[in-house]
Amino acid sequence: MQVGYKLAAEAFGPAELVRQAVRAERAGFDFVEISDHYHPWLDNQGHSPFAWTVLGSIAAKTSTIGLATGVTCPTVRYHPAIIAQAAATLALLSEGRFVLGVGSGERLNEHVVGPGFPETVPPRHAMLREALEIIRLLWDGGYRSYEGTYLQLADARVFDLPEEPPLIAVAASGPPSARIAAELGDGLFATEAKQQITRHYRDAGGTGPRYAEVPMAWAPDENTAAEAALRTSRWALTGWKVMSELPNPVNFDAATSTVRAEDILEKFACGPDPARYVEAAQPFVDAGFDRLVMQNAGPDPDGFIDFYERELDARIRKLKPTGTQS
Secondary structure: OEEEEEEOOOOOOHHHHHHHHHHHHHHOOOEEEEOOOOOOOOHHHOOOOOHHHHHHHHHHHOOOOEEEEOOEOOOOOOOHHHHHHHHHHHHHHOOOOEEEEEOOOOHHHHHHHOOOOOOOHHHHHHHHHHHHHHHHHHHOOOOEEEEOOOOEEEEEOOOOOOOOOOEEEEEOOOHHHHHHHHHHOOEEEEOOOOHHHHHHHHHOOOOOOEEEEEEEEOOOOHHHHHHHHHHHHHHHHOOHHHHOOOOOHHHHHHHOOOOOHHHHHHHOEEOOOHHHHHHHHHHHHHOOOOEEEEEEOOOOHHHHHHHHHHHHHHHHHOOOOOOOOO
């Protein structure tokens, strides 16, 4: 079991994210994972710095903690050749501590460059397959070209390559994306505690680490935590089908206008009781995930990190599967 800390790039500026990563290393987290967005989910979150610059700074200011994107879409806003170069550079700067988390993306971030985000899931998955093939090709070294249905590469070479390429964890929510993770990735990334996701991954031949985000909101009292999560993280209750389709923060604001603090309490572990956080993490362990990311939506990141180090670290690491999950 490894435990990670989610750097909420929609909620904090770049310098603050670096500071939190340094604190997370001191607190004993195994890795930090950062979202790679162009927009925040909600305007009142107020931030969305360039994740790759933040990660480079973190690599320079830490020495042991792992780094990961959670997740990058290497198909529309970025060409996969750029991600291949960026990930290779970060792997070198971090001395092998980087994991490239990738997924098929959300309209929120990918529509901004103009060509458009595919309307349906199958072409998004096909583009992701082509992107991963291009990244792997470039990491093999030498000048490379590629002619795909959606993506092309013309006589390109990544000159600075690590001895071992970064691990690639692919986001999945169903059989097609789990198959991509197994066939073209080295690990799995998910946001739901569903055993069928890891089962589809294993059935397709996947054997790598399995990452999942556990929603939580720390504050000295439950109501304060829930209200903070309601203000900035109610988008998480919309579900992936909605999250992948809405184009701007204003749309997420409208789509979540009826979410209540009671709804947050059903989704997030809130408040000061460590037992509640262990209870929230257990279904992810039962579902077969072995890399748990603590995704804190509370108002005080330092308070949460202190709470994790003091009350949660040993408890989370002791978790074992207790049964099956749907």
